Amino acid sequence: AQKVTQAQTEISVVEKEDVTLDCVYETRDTTYYLFWYKQPPSGELVFLIRRNSFDEQNEISGRYSWNFQKSTSSFNFTITASQVVDSAVYFCALSEAGANSKLTFGKGITLSVRP
């Protein structure tokens, strides 16, 4: 069975601080996919990134970066120089290999960025 753990439930930072959101996953599959989604106060779920289990290269997109470490089953998300607009709930998710697979979500981390 697949499981995603986001141990942090709420994080509060001041604008311009860097913040890291942790994600630990469990799966018996050798090939799998990891995702991060953002849920702003308006409620929609916004896709941020997909990472394949066979590609451990870290990724940077603007102020966002992701650190995938298979050895520790972690897929952490860092926001550099946080902004108030980053305030949202962030979900890490896991799916098994193959197309058309359901997502298993973590409980989410509520990030509040104060001005």
Next chain:
Amino acid sequence: DSGVTQTPKHLITATGQRVTLRCSPRSGDLSVYWYQQSLDQGLQFLIHYYNGEERAKGNILERFSAQQFPDLHSELNLSSLELGDSALYFCASSVVEGGLDTQYFGPGTRLTVL
């Protein structure tokens, strides 16, 4: 805007009633997934349809059913509603890029059962 549409945005109804939630996937996407987001259970997978056929079921109650029509839109039917069914219901459609599947979510339907 993900390109996935869901109607209605909000729904308020009473216990024992039946409602239908509608989802239109992104153009060209054959897969539709339904998820339920509640305070108790978080985000949970309900059911997956691909090109009109049911592909997988998750924690979907027997009182709930879904279908995907030839034009690929999907409907989630919730019957004999209970207070605990109050939740945000999302649908997602997926596009396979390079053999990899990414789900894009609609804005959700917020269901309140009174």
